Amino acid sequence: RTVYVNGEYLPETEAKVSIFDRGFLMADGVYEVTTVLDGKLIDFDGHATRLARSLSELEMKEPVTKEELLSIHRKLVEENGVDEGLVYLQVTRGAADRDFAYPKDAEPTLVLFTQKKNAVNSPAAKTGISVISIPDIRWGRRDIKTVQLLYPSMGKMAAKAAGADDAWMVEDGFVTEGTSNNAYIVKDGVIITRNLSTHILHGITRAAVLRFAEVAQMKIEERPFTIEEAQNADEAFITSATSFVQPVVKIDDKAVGTGTVGPVASRLREIYLEESRKAAI
Ligand code: PMP
Structure with missing residues (x-):
């Protein structure tokens, strides 16, 4: 699978995130799951809007614009040949020395990957x-x-x-x-x-x-x-x-x-x- 990490499209085995990432250390991150049917995104706008709200409530930066987010979703769906499944997206506050207070200069981590799944014909x-x-x-x-x-x-x-x-x-x-x-x-x-x-x-x-x-x-x-x-x-x-x-x-x-x-x-x-x-x- 090809995944997305901070601006790069990589094979999943090469994708890396810092051990100092606050998502890993403190669950200091938010996520969205968008369903894919017929290779298309269901309610992308709703998910992008809720993501922006989650980020804002936690005083986190938006790592990319909504338009960029859409093109990342589409590129992963196409690259991985997802007809039915999902796109998982996670944004964390990024890597910093461990401290409960939010770091001032951390850059957010943005990760996306796809999963194929039969959802429509679920028993x-x-x-x-x-x-x-x-x-x-x-x-x-x-x-x-x-x-x-x-x-x-x-x-x-x-x-x-x-x-x-x-x-x-x-x-x-x-x-x-x-x-x-x-x-x-x-x-x-x-x-x-x-x-x-x-x-x-x-x-x-x-x-x-x-x-x-x-x-x-x-x-x-x-x-x-x-x-x-x-x-x-x-x-x-x-x-x-x-x-x-x-x-x-x-x-x-x-x-x-x-x-x-x-x-x-x-x-x-x-x-x-x-x-x-x-x-x-
Ligand atoms: N409540 C909780 C606690 C959830 O985790 C989810 C799905 N992530 C939902 C409701 C349903 O939300 P959505 O329809 O946006 O998937």
């Missing part, structure tokens, strides 16, 4: 997934997409150990989001998902799905919900750039609705895939 889209609930003990700025992903990793492992696929995190009695996705339930035809705040990541797929749902004249309520409410809902699902819309059929061993993939999640997945493919660049 889980047909069967739905099961989730367990775990306490949300992450930090308080989940709206910034940082590379501090250890707790979500632990959550995925706890889910696997319990024979489930993923975990929904709960804070003060309410679901915040999934380990790497936003969480939704459907009751009496109303789509319910937690409102945006610093408690959750502002999913790019969430924004798109809610937009498409609105166009399709579906009812939406943006508010917190509990695990109990979710277990008693008609349907549940998650969204993320790489899973699109994925039905959730079981929560903490209790079937949601009929325990099978519901019509709202199926329809939203279809609309999302169709519309995002049309708008891909």
Whole structure:
């Protein structure tokens, strides 16, 4: 694979980042994952805009312009022959002597690579997934997409150990989001998902799905919900750039609705895939 590191396109085995990089030492970095379908980027603009916001919240420089970022994405997709998969992008504050205070003169590190992956024909889209609930003990700025992903990793492992696929995190009695996705339930035809705040990541797929749902004249309520409410809902699902819309059929061993993939999640997945493919660049 060809990867990108600070202005250079290199074979992955030759790509290097300093051991003093603050991304490595302190998780002082942010990232984005953009899905590729038919060799094109889904919602590139949304991801680039959120990246700029994450960087700004952490007082980090934008390493390249949005236009340059787009051309790097496109070049890697082409060079690596990615038809379906993703582009991963990470920006860190760069290398400096270890110190908790931000260094004044560090140059940001920008790394991008691609991964091929079959996402559209995922078996889980047909069967739905099961989730367990775990306490949300992450930090308080989940709206910034940082590379501090250890707790979500632990959550995925706890889910696997319990024979489930993923975990929904709960804070003060309410679901915040999934380990790497936003969480939704459907009751009496109303789509319910937690409102945006610093408690959750502002999913790019969430924004798109809610937009498409609105166009399709579906009812939406943006508010917190509990695990109990979710277990008693008609349907549940998650969204993320790489899973699109994925039905959730079981929560903490209790079937949601009929325990099978519901019509709202199926329809939203279809609309999302169709519309995002049309708008891909
Ligand atoms: N929440 C969390 C915690 C995530 O890690 C992700 C995906 N990175 C999402 C939500 C979904 O965001 P997006 O739709 O932009 O992929």
